[in-house]
Amino acid sequence: MYAVVATGGKQYRVEAGExxxxxxxxxxxxxxxxxDQVLMLGDGDNxxxxxxxxxxxxxxxxxxEQGKGKKxxxxKFKRRKRYRRKQGHRQLFTAVRIDTIEA
Structure with missing residues (x-):
């Protein structure tokens, strides 16, 4: 059985144990x-x-796990204007193990 859930402004297809x-x-x-935002449920033909x-x-x-992604x-660069800006970013994430899908 699989489900499509919405969280964090994105949609994910999940299965139990993933x-x-x-x-x-x-x-x-x-x-x-x-x-709780389950958009779709699928189980074979159903x-x-x-x-x-x-x-x-x-x-x-x-x-x-709670962590940070890759940097x-x-x-930003504008040619012939001596403009350069360099900035790094690491996005925070949460790793979740899916236990059950309840219909």
């Missing part, structure tokens, strides 16, 4: 997390699509 990296969520490692959400469906998981470099 580890998912999402935008930072509040909570410590080991805390339980519930995703597919339930919400309008916009599937009624009574939720996805539960547990926080595995990206933001570099």
């Amino acid at each position: 580890i998912l990296r999402v935008e930072k969520l509040a909570g410590d490692v080991g805390a339980e997390v519930a995703f 597919v339930r699509v919400g309008q916009p959400l599937v009624e009574g469906a939720s996805v539960k998981g547990r926080i595995v 990206i470099i933001v570099f």
